[in-house]
Amino acid sequence: MTDEYTDNKLETKAADSSSGSYTPPAEAIPAKENPEQELYHAKSFWTKWVFCQDAKVIGIQYALTATAIGFIGLILSWGMRLQLGFPETFSFLGPATYYQSVTMHGMIMVIYLLTALFLGGFGNYLIPLMVGARDMVFPYVNMVSYWMFLVAVLVLLASFFVPGGPTGAGWTLYPPQAILPGTPGSEMGIVLMLVSLSLFVIGFTMGGLNYVITILQSRTRGMTLMRMPLTIWGIFTATVLALLAFPALFVACIMMTLDNLLGTSFFMPEIFTMGEKLDYAGGSPILFQHLFWFFGHPEVYIVALPAFGIVSDLISVHARKNVFGYRMMVWAIVIIGALSFIVWAHHMYVSGMNPWFGFFFATTTLIIAVPTAIKVYNWVLTLWRGNIHLTIPMLFSLGFIVTFVNGGITGLFLGNVIIDVPLSDTYFVVAHFHMVMGIAPLMVVFGAIYHWYPLITGRHLNQTLGKIHFWVTFVGAYAIYFPMHYLGFIGVPRRYFEMYDSPYMTSGVGLNQFITVAALIVGFTQFIFLYNIFTSWYKGEKSEKNPWKANSLEWHTPDYPPTHGNFGKELPVVYRWPYDFSVPGTDKEYIPQHVAPSEVPTAKAEQT
């Protein structure tokens, strides 16, 4: 890697644009200012596939690791659902195991699956390709980032095999309960969880550094920020959020580890439990909650923003129409990202914090609804007067819109402080966050995989299996979580192992059984998807280059699928935004980003 590029080189270029009336011809290519990056070339199998510094391979490594751990999370959810739906028939889970499953399921899905998949997986694969770079700016650091992630995952898995098992403190890990003996896994499980999270944060920071700097500094010529695909905008903003929010988790983890191992009292007040007074005194459990949610709320958007970006691109490509209101979409992403740092305490309305905070946080929370709603309108308006190909990525995008709107509006219930009072800690909350940050982003993940799978492997996924996968997953997941809101209305609290004798549960028994059956079917379908991924890798229908007729750079590499270094000898030069579909005044149906105006048959008409 060289970075000889210094400040003095800029001055020579500044002259031509500042000379008043001179307008450069549209074709003029700026002199190459970004020095060619020296690539690290792998020499052996090990450096090519295992300790690899190519962002594409790292992306796949991230995605596979995240998927593997995600399937463990899925299987844990089956155990929980069987217990909730058929407590008498399936009694293999005791309360302790049940709570351990709940905790590990939550933590795995939110952090180790979704965060790692969107940023580590899609981020690594797509950023260099989409902005026209050969690789990330710090490939070595990028590799270390993946290995830190893998170690974090292994530490997490190790906690299944220590005495006492993994922690069962709930994914929020609230002290004092998380480190007291009344909670399963309070011996070693919680320590491993905290260590694993800290490792994840460190590893992620290394990756995040790469994503941000690559996007800012390593784009190809002509690629202005406002010419980037929304996917990159989403990933970029999410990474910035993550870099600023994960430290809060890190700080909370360190302090809780000290409370647990060294007996400090950061979060631990005076406690009388199991017949004796503990040595702790004066700590504040609410402080932990503030730290946790200062991370936890941006975390929601760390998952959601890449999904927003990706789905915008999918809808645009498959509806053959530009994203409606591109600028508004970018603004919405940035505004949502900024606002997400001042809404965290809406998770804590009934936590016992100063009740006056409720006014502030309810207001900020509902304000976020405005940019979010605009995004939804723009997705739907992109479909309006489009030419919609009902491909599998498009189907998943439509599924995303339905589930996201559904989960988004229930957020308006929970964000409005007084409505949160009866509904918080009930199944309404469970249904809400599964719909909005479980199902909706997963719809995008699936859509994105069907969309980019040909780019990665050169083959299509099996279409029939894909359609089955979509319909069962979408309808099934909707059937799980839509009725679940109503359990919350009844008042069924979340994190209850069983409620046989309560009127709340007995009225919902049938519903619970239905949800369990639906969950098993949806879960099973994911194995069909997995099967599809692995068999199509070598048996799938060969895909021609750029099968979806997309405009963004990743589809226009000289080698297909793209190889090491991405763009062959010359980096592409970008002449347009990535949404030139169905441009009037030309007979080309789509114009890729790197096509110069002179190459377009008939000049593009002036549009406003």
Place this chain on the structure above:
Amino acid sequence: MSKKELNIFKLLAEKPWEASQAEIDNQHDGRTLDLSKAKLGVRTIMVVSTVIFSLFVVSYSDRMLVHDWRSLSEPWLLWINTAILILTSFVFHKAKIYSEKNEFEKAKNTLLLVGFLSFAFITGQLLVWQYYVNLGQYVSTNPANAFFYLFTALHGLHVLGGLFFWARATMKLFTKNYNIFKTKQAIELCATYWHFLLIVWFILFGLMIAT
């Protein structure tokens, strides 16, 4: 157009699909900021560290208000360590100036002095720990102690992390054919980082003596 767009509002108001905007955009070289990627990397790391330390400071101020808080009395050794750290930062600044003037032999010696001073600082901090332990002031004795140990440990780890990159920069000067540009940049970045660590220490130490 090589002029970098620094006004974010102006940037976000661009209409990339318009022909007039396209002409301007076509001249863009693909970089947002006039900074080398290494510089930007170090700055990002410093931002992340600042967030971490700020959150600790916030927790400190929150925890301080509880009645069981008993401030520690700072030993004179801590003042000496602070002086060493100031000196380190100053010497590093000199090393940077030497390297800018291409006086690498002098830079080499000052860098070695930096290393010595930094290790002296770390040792000094460990001695302070020992001092407190001998007094029976353990980490769990009082929240003030817990924060003291936590702050010094984290700051110390940051210094150690910096020393890793200091070592890489200094080693370059000992090899025969080193890349002058890279070495200069490495020294400059390390110097910035050391100043950052000094400021962090001022804030943490100031907080601890003020309360």
Place this chain on the structure above:
Amino acid sequence: MFVAIIFALIIVASIIFHFWSPWWWTPVASNWGNIDDTIILTFWVTGAVFVAVCLFMAYCVWAYRYRPDRKAEYKPEDKKLEFRLTWLTALGVVALLAPGLVVWNKYITVPENALKIEVVAYQWGWNYRLPGDDGVLGKTSVGLINDDNPFGLDINDPNSKDDILVMDADLHLEINQPVKVELRSLDVLHNFYVPQFRAKMDTLPGIITYYWFTPEKKGEYEILCAEYCGTGHYAMRGFVQVDEKKDYSDWLAKQISFEKMLAKKELKNLLIAEK
């Protein structure tokens, strides 16, 4: 065609489910009917948006499905439309938020005549303390808890002597008497939640939290812990019985005060010592 119909059907099914489902909240038994009203308002506003957006989407999928001869419209943005939609949404948000904040203000403003009672949560059960004749709850501290003093009451505080201790998960309340529940936890986080009262708040060790309500309907209601508190979380139940004034007085008369309990314990200890 097929796809658009299925999407439309899902929306219609959702509406049908909403109106025909037997699963709905339990009748409110406190003064917080206002909360239900806010929920209903939110339900109609957001429900309308959900149905409108999704049906519009289904319509687009049907009307603009792929045809080889069709060319999509090229329209990067429509400022006027986006501007209108933004303000319309903002207006909707204000309409949801404003009433919500008014009710929240009521929720955190405790009326003067509210009876203060204390709920003590522990792993995994509930105890209660009533203030006795002086209407004031005595001071407590976790450090003072022992077998003779399970609530950790401060013996030197004159207010604590007549405090009534309910060492049982069943609590009785007098109908139409506003209550301020002061929540205390001995160990971890819990949450005192009775679905019919609609109100809830976490209990925290080291801090006293509160909320208030007026029980307005006679009956027995289940108390649920609504903040995860360890393995026994799901089993942490209790009951609130809302009584007429007379029944309530009868129940109260049967309860024991702190002073009496101490005396009893001392007597017992004396007896043991004599033996």
